[in-house]
Amino acid sequence: MSAAHGTEERILDAATELFSERGYAATTTRAIADAAGVNEVTLFRRFESKAGVLRALGARLAERQAGRAAQAAPDSESVRETLLRLARMEIEGAIEGGGLAIRLAFEARSVPEVGELLGEGIPSNLEGLAEYLAEHQRTGELRADVDPRVMAEAFFGLTSSYVMYRMVMGAADVPADIDSDEGIEQLFDLFWSGAASREER
Amino acid sequence: MSAAHGTEERILDAATELFSERGYAATTTRAIADAAGVNEVTLFRRFESKAGVLRALGARLAERQAGRAAQAAPDSESVRETLLRLARMEIEGAIEGGGLAIRLAFEARSVPEVGELLGEGIPSNLEGLAEYLAEHQRTGELRADVDPRVMAEAFFGLTSSYVMYRMVMGAADVPADIDSDEGIEQLFDLFWSGAASREER
């Protein structure tokens, strides 16, 4: 069982890498099997189908994301701290999956099984954040002259573009210093300086 | 000749829409032909191959982009004006292509012909903007405590995410008011408030 578990993990790891590099549709089951050092037939025996691999992958990602979220949510912190933490979580999660989620998002509408997996994830995230922001616009912590949805979009734009550029051009082309914790902090600070009310910043 | 020209245009229009919706690899030549109201064979007669359609599309886009760029570059304007104009150009161009460029960027590494078409475009854009920003950090118009490359990344992140969300979730889910000129302005303002030096904003 532990051996079987091991090969499943290896297959999922390989799939993660290939899906995030080439996308779901462009990745062949043979390529996944080869990258995992496993026979293609084994892939089908473990996970029924290519879509099965995707589902298992989704489950594993959700689990890890939940793990990250669980060790958070102390509610006695400032808006700035909350948003920064959210940004970190977003970026960490995205980086860990090698940009998998973002990459798959682009296939959600053309590949049915990908759409199913992602479901309502992204829109609801955006709506949720917009609500949170609107609330703190009312309390005066955030500037009120910008539509909260625009603000939410800008926030996700920053975090996702952080990952996006690393995917679109090879990671090699990205200056090393941006790739650090400080890079995230600077990026967030840019957003924060723009979004906070004058008194807060 | 004008008839032939017309069908070519229709094919390119259809390809633009489909490529930006589903990506290059996932779009079949038959789908393009159907969408253009044309026989699949005609597509191959006009443009040699699927890659040929892509090349023609690239040429047409470059032409239009050049057109937009040409009617610009008055150098006696402020940094803010320059950047806002750039943001508008970016977004307009991206929207006009239905997000084509961004979508294709994700396929650049897995589909050779797409990679060829896009070439060095994106990295050089980023570098160029970073240089411009660094220059104006020195003159004190932009805050100096943020890496110019991070700033450039944030800028492109904003503009591209504007388009991205409209692609990832159906355009229908996007609140209409964000989709206006004012949305762009707000988004840019968010960036500007974060990036400008204290005296400038």
Add this chain to the structure above:
DNA sequence: AGCAGGGGCAAGTAAGTACTTGCTTGACAT
């Protein structure tokens, strides 16, 4: 009238790809 060129239609080829089947091997447990 004649002819050239753009385009439709039917059919076919070659390659790739998800997925299947049947058989073998090796490790481990009883």
Add this chain to the structure above:
DNA sequence: ATGTCAAGCAAGTACTTACTTGCCCCTGCT
């Protein structure tokens, strides 16, 4: 020793997809 389970290997099926070929029709020019 015998059975079980994971995994490899070879081969094949069914389907999709880029691209081809051959033939026809129509329009417009001379």
